[in-house]
Amino acid sequence: MAAFSALDPLPARAAEPIIEILELPEAKTLRSLQETPYLSESVSAGKLPPVAERLPATPQVVPRGSAQTVGKQGGSIRTLITREKDIRLLVVYGYARLVAYNEELEIVPDILEKVEIEDGRIFTFYLRKGHKWSDGAPFTTEDFRYYWEDVANNDKLTPSGPTTALTVDGEFPKVEVIDAQVIRYSWSNPNPFFLTQLAGARPLFIFQPSHYLKQFHKKYSDPAQLAKHVDKSNARDWAQMHNRKARQYRFTNPKLPTLQPWVNTVKPPSTRFIAKRNPYYHRVDEFGQQLPYLDEVILSVVSGSLVPAKVGAGESDLQSRGLNFSDYTFLKENDERSGYDVRLWKTVRGSQLALYPNLNSKDPEWRKLFRDVRFRRALSMATNRHEINQVIYYGLTIEGNNTVLPASPLYHQEYRDAWAMYDPEAASALLDEMGLTKRNEEGIRLLPDGREMEIIVETAGENTEEADVLELIHDSWREVGIKVFTKPSQREVLRKRIFAGETLMTMWFGYENGVPTADMSPDEFVPLHQQSYQWPKWGQYHETSGKSGEPVDMPLAQELLELHIDWTMARSKDEREKIWHRILQIHADQVYTIGIVAQVPQPIAVSSELKNVPVDGIYNWEPGAQFGIYRPDRFWLDQ
Template identity: 55%
Template sequence: MTLLNSLRAGLFLTAALIAGPLAALDLKETPGLDPSLPPVAERLPAEPLVVDLEAKGRQIGKQGGSIDTLIGRAKDVRLINVWGYARLVGYDEQLELVPDILKDVQVEDGRIFTLQTRKGHKWSDGHPFGAEDIRYYFEDVVSNESLNPSGLPPFLQVNGKPPVFEVLDETTVRFTWDDPNPLFLPELAKARPPFIYRPAHYLKQFHEKYGDPDFIAGEAEKVKARSWAPLHNKKDDMYNAQNVDIPSLQPWVRKRDDSDLRFILERNPFYHRVDTEGQQLPYIDDVVMTVADGKLIPAKSQAGESNLQARNLNFADITVLKKGEKQNDYTTALWANTKGSEITIQPNMTVKDPVWRELLRDTRFRHALSLAIDRKLLNRVLFFGLGKPGNDTVLPASPLYKAEYTTKWADYDPEQANALLDEIGLTERNDDGIRLMPDGRPLEIIVETAGEEQVQDDALELVTEMWKEVGVELFAKPSQRDNMRERSITGELVMSVWWGFENGIPTSEMPPEDYAPVHGDRLSWNAWGDYYETGGEGGEKPDWKPAERLMELYNSWLTSRTPEERTKIWEEMLQIHADETIHIGLVSSVPQPVVIKDIENVPLEGIYGWDPGAHFGIHRMDEFYKAD
């Protein structure tokens, strides 16, 4: 059943997710909880989300224990709100949107969204959660100019207009736009969602509309905030896990502020999920995050110091991790990386230099550079043949996948590459055999790298030799991420190396924002993205036909009403990328190592990505449990 049909029918629940009244469950009390807490029947919603683990091919777990994991910097504690992945609606492992925190969502005509919370659902401090928390977000936070001077975010606007917001009862709200808003639900399911609900009972005390002025002034002075608004914004911390006082709906909550090197995230005793045996999730009591030097995390994982580790591990660590499995009693699972390409070379289509601009926008030039790369050799040398040579595009796990998207203009054919370069008119060469550009400069391409991934540098070394065979000189220029972005903004960046499209496994219901110039932070078309984001006040209006068509298609997706419409739009956008080789992808589907030690229900085969995926989130970390 398609997402839209599911929404219209109100049928979100898969075989693994069953909503049922508490009376039908044989509830069991969670051992080790504070005895002053209410009993489990009073902590759960009236209709909790019941997880049928056996239907998912997993085991009924047991409650208790800790997961130890390593993070490379203190601010990565915020990942607990990614991995926990409690969302109003979220993706399941089949990439379908299903209700989670919400009991139900009804969608009419793609523009009217009725959200129903679970009666009796509570925040982690035991206070009721419901329609008032969504109202507070919409009316008192995101619509308040002092708190949000930039105005409503794009997912809450359609054609520049806000929705009509209504509270229907204590558990139900409705958002109504004049036209369809296909951005709305996917935004709620992101790894970093907008959290369109807030703990109103907690935050109101810091809001000028509700709080005591003297109290607000005193609290503002404590944190050196100039007024109520920066104080409120500091306390309103749904994602970063810095405010230990703010209530949460996530499976684990940070309640201690006693260390910036070791973080203990404790179970939420009011979490809304329960298994079919009546055990409240999460199974694990605590997630302990310890800060370590990122370069040492692979060695520490090999030494058995982490129960669950993927962060700061990459393909190059697999051999070492496999060697340590028997000695330190862990398993190295290999999950599918969801990036469109592990490595991609990105021509800057909005480069300022007019000669480079004309050359980079010539489709024949990009095709020639792509055909001059032996991707099979790169895959063997860099990834032991475990990746998939090809373009930067959607992966076979996506329902939108077509083999042509991966293979078109991606075969190794230096003869055809030479012919295309000759056809362009780049026939003159210098004494070193390097072709000359139309203005007489040698065809020397500076490819900038952030220096964050050794494999990117290694790949460029190999590509340098391949391009030289067709008369193109490549110079790799180490830089930093911020410098690369700045040079992209100023138009000085000619070409860069980066990883591929973040979401290589999209469905038609996910916005195609990576594949159209709608973001100003993209290295391949900064000026066009800036133009879109600023409403034409900055950047440059797209003046290249493929980019113009991608924008038309993206805007059509934003007003689409059916999955069938959105599928056609996606397919044309992907075909444009395949035909034009806008990104020169090298190798995709490179395995991501995941170290698992003494933890059950972690899949040995999974997907690892940010959106969709939320790293462990899509596989439901609250269902993992400690082995005997």
């Protein structure tokens, strides 16, 4: 079985400043820009300037992704959403960001032309000269200044002050406007979270369209005119009105200028939303065609239970939301008749489902057992992952621990395999070594206090998948003398029981991000949050600054906390990568959670006419924005 030797020391930190520059490779010489057919009539009528005047001086030339082709402009596609608020997917899928992940999960400039980073704490942003909002107004550092000074630090608009996402050790950034295209954010200590927050599926917005919003701001608007705006908006006061109109992520205000590829044109409530191309979008292809290729995206609101049937009937051109692996067979039976293709992308949680032994359980006997690494290793080796993979997932998943996946640059095979091979004999030997040798007449082992070793695994009871997996685990753990009972309950009830230490073990999803890079936070692997069900009270202690919960009292878990601090203070990617590997080594060896299988396929239904949607991809919220990293502005219709 895997065992890890003493960990190597971290490299000494350099005394000289470390300067990193994020900049896209120099673009190939563009062919002459081509006017977009959809907009040509408006250009001819003088309602819009020609394409050369709509684009930044240096537009982003989007390279073709793997197996992508140069497309044709035009057409509209349909997709289904299950609630009105999901019009925000236009921001998620559109994925225009100051900086963004590419397909290799590297952070690169997008809306920004260049980023300079000094010592991981000073960030200088260079905007593209001539970049415009969707209404044609200039996009400049005034939009950043307006957000920071007039919104984030205005006690009427933001009573609690600027978001804590912008703090480092309680310190807000120093914001310096250098000129119309250059702005700088700096902290006393490194801020490794800043760029990843800006690149997120739900990004941190540090700018707002000031030219539009100033009319709704008390500082800039005529009092009488402002009062009329408030009355028309049915708002309580000017601050509530301003905040409603400024929701860039929710995308509910059709008049709010945007930098996304498509602009929502329908104000809620509605069951059908139409998003039209942004005439001033900053990306082009190498042939001088302004992106997006698609003119329109139409979102229709339907009941979640109807999504598979409507996709099967050909009523969606691009669909993932509302579809599950269990729908795959039905979708394949109808794909040829309804004119779509079904692809299976890999989900990238650390494990589809995982078992979380509660190291903070109130039961003293079980707490002692769960804190003994031999017991956790025995449970892991007693889990027949291969059987679960074959019986439930048709052999399409990868087996092993709840850890990083092969698509992560941090991946090592031993992280996934350590103590995860099915070996009931070795598991029994470990249990015997712990002194758990007494059994009842049914062969069930006994706890030191004489109780039968019966583990109650609690679930949210929201699907049959959990029950099916636990039934197979019940059989394999029974072989080593441990009995499993399943207890489903409502999600909120379950969480309260976990936080209170009343659960023994929980089945839940594995780590959300199974494809991290060194620059992404390792906080999921560290006892920082009570939502980490293997150590909820330790997480609660951290979240409340010691006012509730329990302090970490196991040496290696304490080391994880120290490593997290080191990561936040690291000044280079190499340093952060070294820290990440130490964290992953500890997790693999200590088996704090018991992973089962990962990369359960996500069905993606794609119209036969829609091109440049990858055949193989990863499907994830963070990082990935589901379709976002594959640049849907490059998807096109071959009609």
